[in-house]
Amino acid sequence: MRKETSGAALLRDLIAAGYPITHELLDTFPGRQAAVHLRHLLVHVGVLPKRDEYVAGLEVWLRHFLMKVPARHRTVLQPYAQWVVLRRVRYQARTRGNSRSSINYARAQVSVTLDFLEWIAAEQLTLVSAAQADVDRWLASGATTRRRLRDFLRWARRCHLVGDLQVPWQPDGEPANFLDEDEHLSLLHRCINDPALPLDVRVAGALILLYGMPATRVVRLTHEDILPRKDSVYIRLGDDPVVMPPALAQLLEQQTRVAVPSVVERGMGCRESWLFPGKLMGQPLSGAKLSQKLLRHGVDVRSARNSALMALAADLPASILSKVLGIHINTAVDWVSYVKRDWSSYLEARRAPELNP
Known part of the structure; x- marks a missing residue:
């Protein structure tokens, strides 16, 4: 051939x-x-x-990976990999969808678990005899990715394969990379009004700056997520559609016209459903490529998204934030708590001169 x-x-x-x-x-x-x-x-x-190509790719990777694992480790690693890691990825495919980063994280969970199993064997230990001090020693002697062993140990405890072994939580720290209010508004104004910017950059940038959407969610928007209703146009981000400002609605209407099928698809009478179609037929643009394109035009996705979420969390309770934006309730609670704490610190700082003239 x-x-x-x-x-x-x-x-x-x-x-x-x-x-x-x-x-x-x-x-x-x-x-x-x-x-x-x-x-x-x-x-x-x-x-x-x-x-689902993400699920299928992980299945193929797991099959080849487990074939190379020694039998003494495979008896433990295989059920964890298939019943926990792969099952979770399949569930995510049916609900919010996977991304390349989530699949890489799943692979790392399996790889790190094998590293730990090989380490305790080299130390002449077993899962039953390993103590918390051994886990701490292994964690301290390697990269922070070793903390992904937490998921395996949680499963192993439920299955009575280990004692009370824990991977301590490592705080993620406070959100960083924010735009100040003037920068936020200026960048949003530019996305809405600057015809020199590519249309997809204007649309994606405005969505992120207004609603705090991650790039991976933006690229999965379809024509069906745009809902014209009487005098307003809504967009479906979570459970409840959100009304869009007229200027953004006009940009999205333009984007629906340019998001056309490929030559092959047009010949077959297909209609593109993705608002941000990728090069692969029937697939959207990747979130990473959209983020790179936005950055080339001056829109940093992380700082834009953080700024939008902080502004929304200041006005909305966590339950509404979660339903409207389609984010996990714990994430919404964290943002609302962060904004309240940050605002309280600000007020305290403003009062300080009055208390201490």
């Missing part, structure tokens, strides 16, 4: 060789962009069934 230079060439070679075209066959071409493009094309036209 000659080396493929495109998805079409790869498909031609596979058909000529008499191979049935399946997901499993395309999985044998890891890392080859031609196979990736071909898979998305065949799924989009209905030749192959839909599947």
Whole structure:
């Protein structure tokens, strides 16, 4: 079989060789962009069934990873990896969706667990005989990623495989990277009104600056998330649609017109549903690429998002913030608590000169 230079060439070679075209066959071409493009094309036209590529990729990785694990460790690692890590990723695929970073985190949980199992074996320990001092010693002798062992130990305690072993929580610290109020408003005004900016940068930047959306959520917006109703246009971010300012609604309406299908899809009568379509057929732009593009045009996603969330948390209770924005209730509570604490410190600082003239 000659080396493929495109998805079409790869498909031609596979058909000529008499191979049935399946997901499993395309999985044998890891890392080859031609196979990736071909898979998305065949799924989009209905030749192959839909599947979550993040979940499928983790399944393939786990299968190969576990094959190389010594049997004495696999008896513990395999059930944890499949019943806990993979199951969680599958659940996330059905609910809020996965991202490349969430899959990398899942892989790290499995890899770190194997590192720990190999370490205690080298120390002539077992899961039963290992003490908290041993866990602390292992954590202190490596990178902070070793703290991802917490999930495994929690599962192992439930299964009575270990004693009361813990990975201490490491505080994440307070949110950082904020825009001041003038910068926030100036950047939002620029996204709404500056025609020199690319349209997708204006739309994505305004959504992040107004609603604190992560880039990974922005790229997953579809035409169906934009809801025209009488004299207003709403956007669906969480449980309850949110009314948009007219200027932003106009930008989104323009974006829906430019987010058109590829040539192949148009020939098949397909309609693009993603507001930010990617190069892969039927797939959105990646959050990382959108973030990079925004940064090139002066919009730092983290500081823009943090500033928006702080402004919203100052006006909305956590329960409403969670429902409207579609963020976890714990995240909403953390933001509201942070804003109240920060505001209290500000008032105290303002009162200090009056108390101590």
